[in-house]
Structures are given as structure tokens and as C-alpha cells.
Amino acid sequence: MDDSGDKPRSSRSTGSARLTDVARVAGVAPMTVSRALNRPELVSESTRLRVQQAVLETGYVPNRVAGALASSRSRLVALLVPTVAHSLFAEVVQTVMGVLSSQGYQVLLGLVGYTPEQEETILETVLSRRPDGIVLTGCRHSALTRQRLKAAEVPLVEIWDMTDDPLDMLVGFSHEAVGRAVAEHLLSRGYRRFGIISADDSRAKLRVAGFVSGLESAGIGEYQLREVGTPSSMPWGREKSAELLDRHALDAIVCSSDILALGVLSEAQSRGLTVPGQLAIMGFGDSSYAAASFPALSTVRIDGAAIGLRAAEHLLQRMAQPTFERAGQVLDVGFEIIDRDTT
Amino acid sequence: MDDSGDKPRSSRSTGSARLTDVARVAGVAPMTVSRALNRPELVSESTRLRVQQAVLETGYVPNRVAGALASSRSRLVALLVPTVAHSLFAEVVQTVMGVLSSQGYQVLLGLVGYTPEQEETILETVLSRRPDGIVLTGCRHSALTRQRLKAAEVPLVEIWDMTDDPLDMLVGFSHEAVGRAVAEHLLSRGYRRFGIISADDSRAKLRVAGFVSGLESAGIGEYQLREVGTPSSMPWGREKSAELLDRHALDAIVCSSDILALGVLSEAQSRGLTVPGQLAIMGFGDSSYAAASFPALSTVRIDGAAIGLRAAEHLLQRMAQPTFERAGQVLDVGFEIIDRDTT
DNA sequence: GCCTTGAATGATTGCGCTATCATCCAGGGC
DNA sequence: GCCCTGGATGATAGCGCAATCATTCAAGGC
Numbered sequence: 119m120d121d122s123g124d125k126p127r128s129s130r131s132t133g134s135a136r137l138t139d140v141a142r143v144a145g146v147a148p149m150t151v152s153r154a155l156n157r158p159e160l161v162s163e164s165t166r167l168r169v170q171q172a173v174l175e176t177g178y179v180p181n182r183v184a185g186a187l188a189s190s191r192s193r194l195v196a197l198l199v200p201t202v203a204h205s206l207f208a209e210v211v212q213t214v215m216g217v218l219s220s221q222g223y224q225v226l227l228g229l230v231g232y233t234p235e236q237e238e239t240i241l242e243t244v245l246s247r248r249p250d251g252i253v254l255t256g257c258r259h260s261a262l263t264r265q266r267l268k269a270a271e272v273p274l275v276e277i278w279d280m281t282d283d284p285l286d287m288l289v290g291f292s293h294e295a296v297g298r299a300v301a302e303h304l305l306s307r308g309y310r311r312f313g314i315i316s317a318d319d320s321r322a323k324l325r326v327a328g329f330v331s332g333l334e335s336a337g338i339g340e341y342q343l344r345e346v347g348t349p350s351s352m353p354w355g356r357e358k359s360a361e362l363l364d365r366h367a368l369d370a371i372v373c374s375s376d377i378l379a380l381g382v383l384s385e386a387q388s389r390g391l392t393v394p395g396q397l398a399i400m401g402f403g404d405s406s407y408a409a410a411s412f413p414a415l416s417t418v419r420i421d422g423a424a425i426g427l428r429a430a431e432h433l434l435q436r437m438a439q440p441t442f443e444r445a446g447q448v449l450d451v452g453f454e455i456i457d458r459d460t461t
Numbered sequence: 462m463d464d465s466g467d468k469p470r471s472s473r474s475t476g477s478a479r480l481t482d483v484a485r486v487a488g489v490a491p492m493t494v495s496r497a498l499n500r501p502e503l504v505s506e507s508t509r510l511r512v513q514q515a516v517l518e519t520g521y522v523p524n525r526v527a528g529a530l531a532s533s534r535s536r537l538v539a540l541l542v543p544t545v546a547h548s549l550f551a552e553v554v555q556t557v558m559g560v561l562s563s564q565g566y567q568v569l570l571g572l573v574g575y576t577p578e579q580e581e582t583i584l585e586t587v588l589s590r591r592p593d594g595i596v597l598t599g600c601r602h603s604a605l606t607r608q609r610l611k612a613a614e615v616p617l618v619e620i621w622d623m624t625d626d627p628l629d630m631l632v633g634f635s636h637e638a639v640g641r642a643v644a645e646h647l648l649s650r651g652y653r654r655f656g657i658i659s660a661d662d663s664r665a666k667l668r669v670a671g672f673v674s675g676l677e678s679a680g681i682g683e684y685q686l687r688e689v690g691t692p693s694s695m696p697w698g699r700e701k702s703a704e705l706l707d708r709h710a711l712d713a714i715v716c717s718s719d720i721l722a723l724g725v726l727s728e729a730q731s732r733g734l735t736v737p738g739q740l741a742i743m744g745f746g747d748s749s750y751a752a753a754s755f756p757a758l759s760t761v762r763i764d765g766a767a768i769g770l771r772a773a774e775h776l777l778q779r780m781a782q783p784t785f786e787r788a789g790q791v792l793d794v795g796f797e798i799i800d801r802d803t804t
Numbered sequence: 805g806c807c808t809t810g811a812a813t814g815a816t817t818g819c820g821c822t823a824t825c826a827t828c829c830a831g832g833g834c
Numbered sequence: 835g836c837c838c839t840g841g842a843t844g845a846t847a848g849c850g851c852a853a854t855c856a857t858t859c860a861a862g863g864c
Contacts, residue, residue: 128818130853132533132591134612136820147844152822162842177612182589183535184820186526187849190475202551212546215572224586227570229558243567246525248475269477269520352753380753407750410695410723471848473823479850490814495852505812527850530819534852 135176144172155180186248195433196249198228198240200319203349204375205405206422207255210277213426214253221434223250232319232348234260245270251433257281257288258320273436275429279321280450287436289429289449293321296418296453297328298335300372300400303455305336309370309398312341313362315378317350322374325402329372342366346378355381363389369398370461376401376408376417383411383460399460413459424451478519487515498523529591538776539592541571541583543599543662546692547718548748549765550598553620556769557596564777566593575662575691577603588613594776600624600631601663616779618772622664623793630779632772632792636664639761639796640671641678643715643743646798648679652713652741655684656705658721660693665717668745672715685709689721698724706732712741713804719744719751719760726754726803742803756802767794 127133141148146165154161154169161169172178186192195218199207215225228244230237241263244252249272257276259267267274267285274286279293304312314329316322326343333341342362346354355378359371363385373379379401383393391397393413401408404419428449470476484491489508497504497512504512515521529535538561542550558568571587573580584606587595592615600619602610610617610628617629622636647655657672659665669686676684685705689697698721702714706728716722722744726736734740736756744751744760751758771792 130533130817130819132819137822138820148820149822149845150843153843156822160842165842179585179609179613180589181530181591181820182586183526183529183591184849185822187524187530187851188820188822190473190822190849192526201555202545203548203555205546205548205551208545208548208551211570212544212572215570219572219583222586224590225570227554227558227568229555229562240562242522243525243565246523247567248524248526266522270522352749377749380750384753405750406695406720407723407748407753410727410750410754412755473847473849475849480852481850491850492815492852493813496813499852503812508812524850527819528852530821531850531852533819 135178136181137178139176140169140172140178143175144168190248192248192250193223194226194247194249195223195251195253196226196228196244196247197253198230198237198244199255200232201229201349202227204403206403206420209422210255210426210429213423214430217427217430217434230255232317234263238263241266245272251275251437253277253429253433255279256321257284257290259285273433275433277425277429279324280448282448284446284448287429287432287447287449289425289432289451291420291425291451291453292328293324294328294331296402297325297330298332299328299453299455300325300418301329301332301336303457304370304372304398304400304461305332305338307398307461309461310338311366311368311370312338313359313366313368313371314341314343314373315355315358315362315371315382316343316345316374317348317378318345319348319374325374342368350375350378352377352381352384354378355383356385357381359385363391363397369396370394370400371397372400374402376403376405376415379415379417379460380407380411383413383415394460401460404456408456409458416458416461417456419454419456421451421453478521479524480521482519483512483515483521486518487511533591535591535593536566537569537590537592538566538594538596539569539571539587539590540596541573541580541587541598543575544572544692545570547746549746549763552765553598553769553772556766557773560770560773560777573598575660577606581606584609588615594618594780596620596772596776598622599664600627600633602628616776618776620768620772622667623791625791627789627791630772630775630790630792632768632775632794634763634768634794634796635671636667637671637674639745640668640673641675642671642796642798643668643761644672644675644679646800647713647715647741647743647804648675648681650741650804652804653681654709654711654713655681656702656709656711656714657684657686657716658698658701658705658714658725659686659688659717660691660721661688662691662717668717685711693718693721695720695724695727697721698726699728700724702728706734706740712739713737713743714740715743717745719746719748719758722758722760722803723750723754726756726758736803744803747799751799752801759801759804760799762797762799764794764796 137148141151154166202208228240251273253275255278257279276288279290316326344358359382386397401415401417404417408415408417480491484494497509545551571583594616596618598621600622619631622633659669687701702725729740744758747760747762751760
């Protein structure tokens with residue numbers, strides 16, 4: 119009845135219902151509406167119901183932009199991955215979002231590709247949203263990126279890589295160890311003349327380095343390496359393996375992703391090579407189609423869901439305990455060699 | 462020199478540099494800093510450089526939360542898809558984000574699954590961020606969702622479906638037409654006894670309905686239908702096809718996704734059935750592995766990149782022209798039957 | 805000289821919310 | 835009666851920025 123106290127809506131207002139509108143309808147102070155919605159345990163049952171009713175009547179949708187500004191809590195988590203067009207990262211995105219959204223966080227997704235420059239650019243705009251937490255793929259960042267992240271003092275989980283010295287928390291695995299394990303596996307199978315097809319991305323190169331060091335430990339210094347651009351694709355795999363097979367006598371080709379390996383497989387088949395008899399092929403990622411190819415692709419399984427899950431959990435924990443000591447927690451989720459029919 | 466005019470930093474402040482800090486260092490008014498950063502053409506060259514310098518000195522990172530509140534422009538676009546763990550939607554996410562981020566927009570990703578309830582919940586929290594635009598998968602929404610979207614008056618593109626009556630703009634294709642085209646294709650190949658394995662999702666069901674109506678047009682009223690839960694997977698495909706093949710004499714099985722079709726294929730192979738001689742198999746989506754399977758999977762290609770691209774473009778256009786008449790623009794990107802070696 | 809013009813810059817205000825502290829009041833101890 | 839306690843509610847003041855309008859000043863016309 120008494121709406122004489124309303125301020126006239128300024129020309130800058132958006133026109134939709136505000137907290138004060140709900141407060142007027144419910145006959146309480148704006149602050150009480152805020153509490154009824156965000157901390158209902160502080161408000162009496164009857165007030166809560168009146169507010170609820172008023173929200174429905176006014177069609178009020180809270181403005182979290184204003185809320186974030188006032189409270190310095192955005193309830194936003196930034197998730198930076200190279201791409202989602204790769205099932206491994208898609209899996210991470212899927213699980214991280216599942217965990218975080220169940221706890222009331224929303225996710226600002228950033229696709230940083232495979233270059234430090236893109237990461238820098240995107241990180242800057244991401245930080246301008248003042249996220250409550252960040253999940254960041256990889257742990258080899260430019261100096262500027264590291265500096266910005268430290269300055270932002272925002273809970274952070276690096277994923278999908280391994281280091282002793284994380285910026286904050288880390289959930290991942292060692293790419294070098296993957297490479298080394300693949301080398302040992304193939305050597306134990308008796309393969310000796312290796313081709314490598316690797317994407318031009320820093321983590322793939324780490325795996326290659328691990329693989330090569332594994333070979334060297336066994337006294338093998340010779341191998342053939344080809345790099346391909348991103349995104350990896352079957353045609354890249356075919357083209358580079360054709361090149362390798364034309365010029366070198368190889369008995370195994372190791373690829374930095376399953377999709378490349380599939381390309382190698384089809385090249386081998388088109389040349390009438392028996393797999394793995396005349397040519398062994400190793401992928402990486404254990405994509406859903408690795409098991410479905412014929413012959414079924416041997417590969418390395420990374421549990422993206424586990425990484426996403428643990429990363430999200432770590433982040434939630436840290437966000438809940440604001441200044442918990444920066445423990446430098448590191449979790450290695452490992453990997454698994456999947457020995458199917460191409461090795 | 463003169464910093465006597467500074468307000469003491471309130472206890473509620475976040476501690477990082479603000480516009481006023483930069484302004485003080487640069488020796489200009491805060492408003493001038495704002496202009497130098499957001500509308501540099503309004504500021505003299507020398508001022509712009511001084512501000513730039515001051516930004517570097519202070520390590521200032523703009524607070525877009527405050528900016529969004531003050532300007533009623535969030536520079537945020539919400540992108541709602543069922544999942545990213547499916548290459549088709551991942552492709553859409555990838556392209557939408559590519560286009561939008563090049564124009565300075567950030568993307569708030571929402572995974573709505575395949576139920577209207579999840580869509581409702583997520584849409585509510587999404588709207589509370591006051592996005593400048595929304596890309597929404599599907600165009601069959603609950604009444605509440607439709608009402609909220611209309612009330613929000615935010616530029617909207619529905620994707621991945623088709624209707625005459627979009628909420629705002631629409632870029633997609635007709636799932637019924639897909640089903641009908643698949644029916645015609647298989648009938649023309651001479652297949653007559655059909656099994657259908659479909660996910661329990663509304664758009665897959667539309668494709669089934671189209672397929673069935675295609676059969677009926679040809680006078681075929683009998684078919685075997687099995688539904689599977691989400692997410693679809695190879696084991697689901699194997700299990701349901703085993704069930705179908707045990708009980709019915711079929712010469713073709715149509716699946717609502719490639720991954721299901723791959724499961725059917727492996728079941729067929731394990732039974733020693735020749736494909737397509739004794740059993741034809743049809744997928745949907747033309748995932749990257751469809752061409753790689755053996756035999757290569759026949760399927761339906763949807764150009765997810767085109768959908769994402771056009772959707773993002775439409776949205777950008779609408780966001781640039783605030784109250785352009787709600788044209789009800791509809792774009793049908795169609796689909797393509799990919800006739801490989803399983804039909 | 806005087807006015808106009810427009811580019812550059814500044815001062816003020818408010819976006820819609822929540823932190824914080826103040827107030828109010830019922831219930832209880834003594 | 836008085837004071838304490840604590841739950842419920844309210845009033846006030848900002849969060850950091852940009853919209854808006856005001857001011858300044860050099861250049862130019864006459």
C-alpha cells in the first residue's frame with residue numbers, strides 16, 4: 119500500500135525487478151530480502167515465505183553482477199583448457215563443471231590453444247571477471263602469466279602436467295613418464311626401429327622427450343621424428359607416416375594422439391602392412407574410438423574424469439577456506455598403458 | 462606527488478589497484494583512465510600513453526564486474542549445450558567461442574543435459590549474470606524457461622533444432638527431416654526389416670519419429686525400437702543390438718549416434734555377421750571415428766562448426782544493434798547422409 | 805574583440821547489491 | 835525492576851566502474 123518511499127527509477131536502471139522491489143512487495147527491508155535469499159537460516163520462517171512469494175510476484179531474478187561487486191565473491195570459476203574439440207579435455211570440462219555447478223559455481227570457459235600468447239591474452243580478460251578460482255591446463259607458463267596469477271591471489275589448480283613447484287595446487291601426470299613407459303613397453307615387445315609423430319605442443323614434446331630418453335637408456339640413439347600442426351587429425355597421421363615409411367625401415371610408430379595413430383593405421387592398411395606384425399602403432403589418450411578401430415588401437419589412458427574431479431574438489435576446498443596455507447599440494451593421477459592389438 | 466586526496470582504502474576493498482589508483486599515477490581523472498582503456502579514440506595520444514604507462518606501473522587489472530554493473534553490459538555470452546562430451550557439441554562450443562572471443566566477449570558455459578529441469582535451473586543462474594546474449598541448444602523449452610527468456614529480453618539464438626516459431630533467432634536443422642531422409646536412403650538400398658536404437662533424448666526421438674514416418678510412407682509399419690539412457694556408449698549399442706538380433710530377423714539397425722552404431726558394429730562382428738551384407742548399420746553425427754571404423758560407418762553429417770559460426774554471427778549482429786526488431790530469423794543448415802560401408 | 809565550435813577532460817552520481825553496525829524486542833536470571 | 839542475551843531486522847555506506855553533464859580551452863569566423 120505504502121509505496122511513497124520508492125525512488126523513481128533512474129534512466130540508468132535496467133528496468134527489471136530489483137531487491138528493493140521485492141522488499142516493498144514483501145513489506146521488509148532490502149537487506150532482509152538479501153538474507154532470505156542467500157542465508158535463509160538467518161531469517162524467520164514467516165519472513166522467508168513472504169519474501170519467496172514476493173519474488174514470484176515480481177519475477178525477480180537476482181543480479182549477481184551487483185552481488186559480486188558488493189561481496190567480492192563472484193561465484194565464478196575460470197576453466198582454461200587448450201580446446202574442447204578433444205575428448206580428453208572435453209572430459210575434464212564435463213567433470214569440473216559437474217562438481218562445481220553442484221556447489222553453486224558457474225564456469226567461465228577459456229580456450230587457450232597451445233600457445234603461451236593466447237594463454238596470456240585470455241588470462242587477462244578472465245582475471246578481470248574476478249573469478250573465485252581458476253583451473254588451468256599445464257604448468258609451464260610465461261613469466262607474465264605467472265606474475266599475474268600470483269598477483270591475483272586466486273585459488274588455482276594447474277592440471278594435466280606435473281612439476282615439483284606448482285603455482286598453487288596441481289593435479290596431473292608426468293608426460294615424460296608417459297613417454298618413458300611407452301618406450302619400455304615397446305622395447306619389451308621387441309621393437310627397435312621407431313618413428314614418432316608428434317603434435318607441435320609443449321606437452322606432446324615432453325612425452326617425446328621421455329620416449330627418446332627411454333630409448334637411449336636401452337642404447338637406442340636412432341629414431342625418426344615428425345612434427346605436425348594442431349589440431350591433430352587423421353590426414354596428418356597418414357601424411358607423416360607415409361613420409362616416414364617411404365624413407366625408413368620402421369617397425370613401430372608412436373603418435374602423440376589417438377587420432378594421429380588412426381591415420382597411421384589407415385596408411386598401414388592401404389600399404390597392405392600387417393599391424394602389428396610389420397608395423398606397430400601406439401596412440402595416446404584412449405579416446406572412445408581407440409577400442410573400436412580395427413585392429414584395436416594400443417594407447418595410453420589418461421583418466422580425465424579423475425583429473426577434473428580432483429581438481430574441482432581441491433579448488434572447492436581452497437575456496438571454502440580463504441587463506442588456508444598455500445600448501446603446494448601435488449596430486450599425480452598417473453596413466454595406464456593400454457595394450458590392445460596394434461603393438 | 463599530490464596524493465593527499467586519496468580516500469583511505471576501505472576495509473571492504475579488495476586490495477588490488479583500481480581505476481583511481483591508475484588515475485593518480487597518471488595524473489588524470491578516473492574517468493579519463495576509463496576512456497583511455499575502453500574508448501581510446503576519445504582521448505589524446507599523450508594522455509593515452511601516460512595512462513598505459515600508469516597501468517603497467519600499478520599492475521592494474523580492470524574490474525569488469527564493476528564495469529558491467531555500471532554500464533549494464535556484461536560482455537558475457539551464455540552458451541548452453543547438453544554436454545561437451547560429445548564431439549558434435551564440442552565443435553559448436555569451439556566455434557562459438559572462437560567467434561565471440563575475437564569480438565571481446567567471454568563465454569559462460571552451461572551444461573544442461575537432456576532434461577528440461579536442468580535447463581530451467583541452469584538458465585536461472587545464468588540469467589543472474591546478465592549476459593549480453595544467449596546461445597541455447599534446442600527449441601522445445603518448458604513454459605517457465607520460455608517465460609524467463611522473454612522477460613530477460615536478451616538476444617538469443619536457439620540452435621540444433623528447427624521450428625517455425627523461435628523465441629528469437631534460430632540456427633539448426635530438422636531432426637524429423639534427418640529421420641525421414643535416413644529412411645528413404647535405407648529403403649532405396651533395399652532394406653526392409655529395421656531395428657532402431659535411440660537415446661532417450663527429445664531430439665533423438667524426433668529423428669526416430671521422422672524415420673518411422675518415412676517407413677510408413679513406404680507402407681512399412683513394423684520396426685523394432687530400443688531406447689538407451691544417456692550418455693550413449695558402445696556397450697549400450699552392443700547390448701541393445703544383441704537383444705534385437707536375438708529376437709528379430711533384421712537387415713538394418715539405425716542408431717541415434719555414431720557411438721551406438723559402433724557398438725552395434727562390434728556386436729555384429731562378434732556374431733560373424735557380414736556388414737552390410739547381413740546387417741546394415743547407420744549412425745548419426747559423423748564423428749571423427751566414423752570414417753576410421755572398419756568397415757567405415759555410414760552416418761549423417763551435421764556441420765556443427767557452421768551452426769556455431771552462424772549462431773555466433775547472428776548473436777553479434779543482434780547485440781550490436783540493441784533493439785533491432787526481433788526478426789524471428791531462422792536458418793536451416795541442413796545435413797548430409799554419408800554413405801560409407803555399413804549400408 | 806567576441807562568439808561559436810568541438811575536442812579533451814573532469815565532477816558527480818548511481819548501477820544493485822551486501823558488509824557492517826545499530827536497533828529492537830522477547831525471554832530469562834536474579 | 836533491571837540487565838543481559840541473542841535472534842531478527844533495519845539503516846547506512848560502499849564495492850569499482852561508466853553514463854551523463856559540466857567545464858575548459860584552443861582554433862576559427864566575422
